[in-house]
Amino acid sequence: LRQGVGEVIYGAGKTPEQIDRIAHTLWEGGQRAILITRMSEAAAEAFTKDVPFEYFPDGHSAVVGAQMEPDVRGNILIITAGTSDIPVAEEAAVTAETLGNNVERIYDVGVAGIHRLLSHTDSIMKARVIIAIAGMEGALASVVGGLAACPVIAVPTSIGYGTAFGGVTALLSMLNSCASGVSVVNIDNGFGAGYLASMINHMEESK
Amino acid sequence: LRQGVGEVIYGAGKTPEQIDRIAHTLWEGGQRAILITRMSEAAAEAFTKDVPFEYFPDGHSAVVGAQMEPDVRGNILIITAGTSDIPVAEEAAVTAETLGNNVERIYDVGVAGIHRLLSHTDSIMKARVIIAIAGMEGALASVVGGLAACPVIAVPTSIGYGTAFGGVTALLSMLNSCASGVSVVNIDNGFGAGYLASMINHMEESK
Amino acid sequence: LRQGVGEVIYGAGKTPEQIDRIAHTLWEGGQRAILITRMSEAAAEAFTKDVPFEYFPDGHSAVVGAQMEPDVRGNILIITAGTSDIPVAEEAAVTAETLGNNVERIYDVGVAGIHRLLSHTDSIMKARVIIAIAGMEGALASVVGGLAACPVIAVPTSIGYGTAFGGVTALLSMLNSCASGVSVVNIDNGFGAGYLASMINHMEESK
Amino acid sequence: LRQGVGEVIYGAGKTPEQIDRIAHTLWEGGQRAILITRMSEAAAEAFTKDVPFEYFPDGHSAVVGAQMEPDVRGNILIITAGTSDIPVAEEAAVTAETLGNNVERIYDVGVAGIHRLLSHTDSIMKARVIIAIAGMEGALASVVGGLAACPVIAVPTSIGYGTAFGGVTALLSMLNSCASGVSVVNIDNGFGAGYLASMINHMEESK
Amino acid sequence: LRQGVGEVIYGAGKTPEQIDRIAHTLWEGGQRAILITRMSEAAAEAFTKDVPFEYFPDGHSAVVGAQMEPDVRGNILIITAGTSDIPVAEEAAVTAETLGNNVERIYDVGVAGIHRLLSHTDSIMKARVIIAIAGMEGALASVVGGLAACPVIAVPTSIGYGTAFGGVTALLSMLNSCASGVSVVNIDNGFGAGYLASMINHMEESK
Amino acid sequence: LRQGVGEVIYGAGKTPEQIDRIAHTLWEGGQRAILITRMSEAAAEAFTKDVPFEYFPDGHSAVVGAQMEPDVRGNILIITAGTSDIPVAEEAAVTAETLGNNVERIYDVGVAGIHRLLSHTDSIMKARVIIAIAGMEGALASVVGGLAACPVIAVPTSIGYGTAFGGVTALLSMLNSCASGVSVVNIDNGFGAGYLASMINHMEESK
Amino acid sequence: LRQGVGEVIYGAGKTPEQIDRIAHTLWEGGQRAILITRMSEAAAEAFTKDVPFEYFPDGHSAVVGAQMEPDVRGNILIITAGTSDIPVAEEAAVTAETLGNNVERIYDVGVAGIHRLLSHTDSIMKARVIIAIAGMEGALASVVGGLAACPVIAVPTSIGYGTAFGGVTALLSMLNSCASGVSVVNIDNGFGAGYLASMINHMEESK
Amino acid sequence: LRQGVGEVIYGAGKTPEQIDRIAHTLWEGGQRAILITRMSEAAAEAFTKDVPFEYFPDGHSAVVGAQMEPDVRGNILIITAGTSDIPVAEEAAVTAETLGNNVERIYDVGVAGIHRLLSHTDSIMKARVIIAIAGMEGALASVVGGLAACPVIAVPTSIGYGTAFGGVTALLSMLNSCASGVSVVNIDNGFGAGYLASMINHMEESK
């Protein structure tokens, strides 16, 4: 996380008790913006709420303490091809918001209905960083990459069936994007995209 | 080929002499629109021109006899994402023209510059069948499929490097197209696409 | 869907409530032939039946409103190699019927018993479009493609074990069909095949 | 090779001199039916012909000494889908003939023209063992396996392009054959098929 | 199955009721040696036993009517590398016995303890056909193939973890066996191996 | 390229004449910083030098006109694991320099000699963007990503043999980096990395 | 196991009863250090404890009898990248301890925080054999291999998601390690690594 | 290389001049046992022989200075399945000899002729470390691993065709070896195996 900011707990494969203990230990150590990703609703319910705790069910994520105030101008724009991609998008959004960014969301604008996507051209042109999220054939990254003047972080998702191969097709598609300025993270890795987007969005300060 | 029409010789892996012999045998058997695909310039030069023979270098194809007169209204539209895809496109075009179709060509309109593609929306809306040809991430098929009201035959090409995997990425992308009305043929199979497009374009006659 | 016709809801990954809500919203918006695919029996039972609703259990699909009257002459012929392929076939059939096509079904005529398939040569020769559905080695598409004079849409299914690889073997086999006029859609994509078949079957009108 | 019969030299990756030396050493050791596979024409020309030597260019194979007299009734039937599969077929044929079998050849009867294949139903029904050889989608094995009452050895070939993947598609297709009595050998392994076919054809003697 | 013999029902993916119905229909049609493979214990228990019925739990298979009397001299030898391969072996054994063969079983003699395997050299040398069954690295087929003078049918199994890839490693290993006379069937396909072994074992009669 | 800046010609698969023509056309159109990547020495020699032209042999790239003056403070740091990765690194470097960035190069500091890499910790900590380039196991990206506070663009290269699989292993490794702030581009895509690095390095201006 | 030492039971896929029976039979046969791997807590609880029995829940392993006294100087060092890799590490540790080795454990020192790993340089330099265990990108093996002067056995684990592909990425990464002295075992094969490490650690005695 | 010993130059992808220069620089720096692997005969001939230089053509390797005197008792045993595996074996042998080990070679004892391998059981039982080298199905590693009491380093080679997949099949086979004490290095990595074998063979000294 950003300097003096916090920690991230990757909740997958951890029991509610383990998450609870790690988070409280970090809190006691002075952390005030602890992000927990891949946290089930059950784990969120079981969490000992003697510390500030907010759960974001759409992104299966939580924050212990509080999200940081946005400290950069402009938006991180998060775009998804379908509605099934939203959990990954929200993991990215919660991550970016926790790290002090304004997030704009445009969901379900896959390229098969290109005019819906194009109706958001303004947002795309004005964004400081874009996170493009898609499963199936992952074509969204190329079209958005072509429209945008800013860095595009492409996130393949495991949405689809048959030859979608759990996100591999979208990944390959995104790696071969004919648009410049596009890079890729692991399948379903909303956290990684949100983190990197925040890093890029905070560039000027680090100079 | 269409009823009473002709034959196709697949030139790959055949010597110029073999192609020459097969073509002349078919000609003597009465065929008058013999298509030869995957024919090298060398093979075309070596061909014994005592029969009507036209070579189409861009599509590495030739016709012995003559292409059939277009006998259907409307166009088969062939679109490519890049210029490197043109040999496959021309293989499709020569095939479709030989089988009696009007062909409209729109080349190098990949989705990273979506406005160039959109400037052809009229052609896309009016086409009777579309052949969408792309390598790399193959996203063209999805965008065209979303714009078009007609059948779209997607042809992945072996253009690209690294994770383009010789056309596999484009193929997978096209198979997962989120647009309806899209089907796919083998990598680089311009002939197959042209043949099927002609078949669809001639539908009404076969009723 | 065809002009002024309807919408499709992809039920996989949606809760019964979500499907219910989307369908009713479309109905209220005036749609009268709403197709729902990948709908479980449970979701069908839970559906609020204050609108005309028919569930087709074999194809795991439903129609809200009514299927359109067949408005084209001739048949879409749906052929499967095995009985396990029938759910995919019925998804295609319900889709095509909803879109106003006559559908002829020939099931369980895999190529290992070639004479059963050949006993249907008449139907194959007379069809306007054929949907050939097979898992395992997917050889059906090649044999049917060789017999038929019309477009063949091949649908690989995830039927088989071991090196069937969930439909990949059938897919690859179909992409390499030595018969002309064959194109392929994603594994188990009965909807896509039915939709494209309808589009081709309605060709003459769109001229 | 069969009891008291001979040896096989796999010529691929060996220099003409190495093949020459090994063959002569075997000859001097008393072998009288030495099979050499994957032997180039150049190697055949360079061979020191002070021993009986016959080269079979179609199968890129040679015999030092002489092929054995057929000592079993009935035929090994070798069928190929295309003409490009013939080198593999001839490797199988030379192997089987060298080992004392009658071989019947039926070439270029791929399943896309099923009636050409069916015109050979008699040969298929009467064969003692069948070797079915095909590249591309490899569907031949399933159709032949369905017609035949005898063991079918399927040989995938590396013929094809794109998703033929150098024989992998044909291999997978053959492994998933829905016909009983079909087994498979490595891609392009004509020798292995010919050897196994001979072994099966000589079954009764070994009892 | 062999001439005038019977039928096979592939139980996987069928309900107990479906299996019951198909089997009884075949019985009523006069079949007297109906093999059912991939049949769960539950399905066997639920089977209506108004016809002769024997269930073989180790091979998850059953016979309706009776297995045929062995009508050929000599044995089909079934060898497995591990104990986990036994269900596949027993599927092969039940199949072969139902078709009228004597079966000899040698289980758990993987090549890492080569002397256990070698202590069975006599059985290997005397067998008429061998079925070699192994998961993991599948090396058994090569060693047995080298020892045996008869056809070896190799069956890869899905036993193993990690890079065993559900049987793919064993399959590849077997296809590349450096021993002659080895061919391969699909992963876990005990039935196919048993059927082919019986076909080969009955060779002399079909002459 | 950056606003009002220039164009890029991808030289692979183009003849020297084609490159020459396109570059001159762009020059005549007013472009003054035309980047040509994947240009062979032969093409560079054949280039008509009536326009300012500089060839960078290590990166197989050229600039027609002139590279832009660095207009941002700080460095883009390019790190490679081996010396064989240098051509990809130089493609990235020439791209970034052409687009107006200072580039610092640290080559041949693979993680198997971690202390050589750590001796550059200062450069890594001070960089504004890092491009980490590696073939074989691609571990460099993870270690650098852990040390750096800035965005890391990982470029897998096709260096290695056997299971390096032409860059696939490095790619997969980089996609799974346990360090945050790492994203990935296509195998050997030095241009893409240099372009994106420049975009990020120019962030503040675009605000 | 080492001369006169014991036996290993691979518990995966065996019922508690089967494990119980095999272990007791071995005990009665005189074995006094029987290792059981992949044993569930349930199986451990059900075990008939009329023989000395110790269960190690972290490594899902048990010993019947007793672990051997360490009989070699120096340590086998086991290092993991993450906490999720600990079960594999403990399988290796229990194996090595049972075979008479001292084991040092350093867990959760992945390369993204290289300084944590480097703080253990002393242990790495002094170890006699190292087992490096990692999932995701598996980079640990290369860094440790570069630091260590002793043999490094790399164990890929199935930890990770998306393109971690169940351990394949870590495996490929480890096979391509640029450090010398590194070899690899199957994914999650803690037992194999512990066994081999013990064998190497006992080298001098076997001389 | 071992303490105070030398360096290794990986010759692949380097020009003769580059190799020459690096080797002379190392020599001038005081190295006296410089190993060069993957060195072509042409590069060896072009080498400036003003320093002691010996080329080993079978292993495509050279030593500048001199190989070290064997300083450990016992042998490293190198076994290959075929003659085509010898170049990899000799790369391992030259490496191990240069590092001061006695090497025993047993070549061309593949498991299809198990008795040839078994005739070397004595050597296998007495070896201190074994390097088992095989392409195709790679079964050698399992059989040798079962016979040997010492560590076995398995090296898959790229020998074979079709489904040998350039060494991948042998690699997978070796990773799944059912024998304990076997680990694996990259395809064709004779150097890595020789280096690790020497490290293990020198274990006692490093204590």
Ligand SMILES: Nc1ncnc2c1ncn2[C@@H]1O[C@H](COP(=O)(O)O)[C@@H](O)[C@H]1O
């Ligand atoms: N959703 C996620 N996907 C990938 N990596 C994550 C995710 N959430 C957290 N991480 C990473 O996991 C680390 C924490 O892992 P752990 O110590 O297992 O909780 C963080 O520092 C992040 O780098």
Ligand SMILES: Nc1ncnc2c1ncn2[C@@H]1O[C@H](COP(=O)(O)O)[C@@H](O)[C@H]1O
């Ligand atoms: N470029 C092509 N790609 C795929 N198939 C082709 C191509 N050209 C021709 N064919 C097919 O190949 C057949 C002729 O093959 P052949 O008998 O080998 O010349 C034709 O009937 C077509 O079905």
Ligand SMILES: Nc1ncnc2c1ncn2[C@@H]1O[C@H](COP(=O)(O)O)[C@@H](O)[C@H]1O
């Ligand atoms: N069975 C199916 N397989 C693939 N795509 C489908 C299927 N059913 C519907 N679709 C597509 O999914 C779209 C609706 O998706 P959704 O908005 O998620 O309900 C439709 O417009 C169709 O293009």
Ligand SMILES: Nc1ncnc2c1ncn2[C@@H]1O[C@H](COP(=O)(O)O)[C@@H](O)[C@H]1O
């Ligand atoms: N966790 C493990 N992973 C891989 N192989 C194992 C494991 N545990 C035991 N083994 C091997 O499995 C053999 C015993 O297998 P089994 O006879 O099926 O119990 C032992 O001799 C070991 O070689």
Ligand SMILES: [Mg+2]
């Ligand atoms: Mg852009």
Ligand SMILES: [Mg+2]
């Ligand atoms: Mg459309």
Ligand SMILES: [Mg+2]
């Ligand atoms: Mg046809």
Ligand SMILES: [Mg+2]
């Ligand atoms: Mg048959």
Ligand SMILES: [Mg+2]
């Ligand atoms: Mg044999």
Ligand SMILES: [Mg+2]
């Ligand atoms: Mg970092």
Ligand SMILES: [Mg+2]
């Ligand atoms: Mg080391």
Ligand SMILES: [Mg+2]
């Ligand atoms: Mg051993």
